[in-house]
Every structure is written in structure tokens, then in C-alpha cells.
């Protein structure tokens with residue numbers, strides 16, 4: 001049984017990503033499970049040199065130790081290609097530009113295309129049916145992927161696998177049984193369940209955490225100028241993250257006793273729904 005933290009190396013950890021790291025670490029440790037660190041470096045355009053190392057250092061400074069070696073998605077491309085091969089009969093090639101499509105729902109422009117070209121992205125032909133899944137905090141949820149998202153991309157036009165495909169292959173092959181991450185990824189879960197079903201993978205338990213916020217209630221992210229976590233104040237950072245995750249204060253303790261206290265007092269039912 002294992003959880004994981006799967007950051008993209010697009011910058012150092014900010015308060016929001018630390019919240020996700022702490023939540024998934026606590027959930028794994030409270031369940032006496034392994035916790036793996038996977039760097040999702042499949043988007044060279046967005047990658048910041050040194051970010052992967054910074055992230056690992058920052059986790060260590062906060063006492064959030066992972067089990068085993070760090071894995072890097074950029075080193076696992078042949079795994080994604082073999083999954084794509086298995087999906088072949090469900091794929092089609094689409095050269096539509098993001099601009100021409102606008103919006104999140106794909107209108108099915110190239111749905112019936114049979115030929116593949118070097119320029120196109122590969123999309124999955126999605127059946128019109130409802131995907132049901134359970135979030136450990138939010139309960140039963142569902143989404144009709146065909147109607148709400150449409151045929152989605154599994155291989156990008158730059159020939160790298162799309163996030164949806166890579167995450168599903170890795171979660172299955174790395175034995176991930178709990179996916180604990182920020183609520184901003186909740187929308188992706190039905191697509192991932194769809195792929196898991198199609199590839200014959202087990203579906204991991206999923207748990208989505210509240211997002212860190214600025215004082216004005218707006219989401220904290222790199223786009224809204226979230227600063228890097230200060231690695232010299234791990235106790236303060238963790239206590240703030242705990243408060244946001246569990247809605248109650250953590251005691252003033254040194255790093256290791258604080259983490260032990262948090263593992264002991266972690267309650268999924270207390271996680272905020274925001």
C-alpha cells in the first residue's frame with residue numbers, strides 16, 4: 001500500500017504544494033503506508049532547472065521523507081508508449097489548435113479521423129457513459145466524461161505523453177493505492193478512472209485536499225505570485241498547513257514531535273471541503 005507526492009518541477013514548493021505534500025504524507029503515515037516521490041517532468045517547456053532538487057530539499061527540510069528512490073517521468077517514456085499502444089484502437093489524431101477549440105469541452109472535430117500524422121495530438125475516443133468514483137472525504141461523485149470534457153488528449157503534439165496518461169500508468173506500475181492531492185485536480189479524476197478501466201488497472205483510493213489561499217480567499221498558485229516556501233521555518237510552515245488542512249491549531253512543538261503529533265491526530269473527516 002502506498003501514497004505518493006507527484007509535483008511538476010515548474011518551480012519551488014509554495015504554500016499550496018506544501019499543503020498537498022503534507023496531506024498526502026500524513027494520510028500515508030497514519031495508514032502505515034509507503035509514500036513515494038515522483039517528479040512529473042514531462043513538460044520541458046514549463047520545467048525550471050534545479051526545481052526538482054529544490055523540491056526534494058524542501059521536503060527533507062520539513063521532515064517529509066519519502067520511501068525508495070525518487071522517480072522521474074522523463075525516464076519512463078517507453079512505459080507510456082506501450083500503454084498508448086494498448087489503447088491504439090481508441091485513439092485518433094487531432095491537429096486542431098487550442099485556440100480554434102477554445103474552452104474545456106472538445107467538440108469532436110476529428111473524432112472520426114483514421115490517419116495519424118506527426119503534427120497531431122492523440123485523443124482518446126470517449127464513450128458516452130457516467131464514471132462513478134468515491135472521494136474519501138467528499139463521498140460519491142460522478143462525471144460523464146464524453147459530455148463534460150469530450151475526447152481528451154493522451155499524447156501531446158510534441159510527442160510527450162499527456163498528464164492524464166502518465167499519471168495513470170505510474171500510479172498503477174508503482175503500486176500507488178492512495179492518490180491524495182489538491183482539489184484543483186478533482187476534475188481530472190473521472191478521466192483517470194476512465195483510463196484505468198480501459199487499461200485494466202486497479203483504481204486507487206482518491207482524496208482531494210483544500211487549496212491554500214491568500215488572505216483575500218483567492219487560490220494560491222505560481223500564477224498569483226505564491227512565494228517559495230521558506231525552508232528555514234519548517235515548524236511554522238507545517239503548523240500553518242495543518243491549520244488549513246484540519247481547521248484546528250497544532251501545538252507548538254519541535255519538528256519531529258510535531259510531525260508525530262500530526263500523524264496521530266490526522267482525521268480525514270476534519271479535512272476542509274473548500
Ligand code: GLU
Nearest residue numbers: 006007008040167181185
Ligand atoms: N503533477 C501534478 C501537479 O503538480 C500533480 C499530479 C497528481 O497529483 O495527480 O499539479
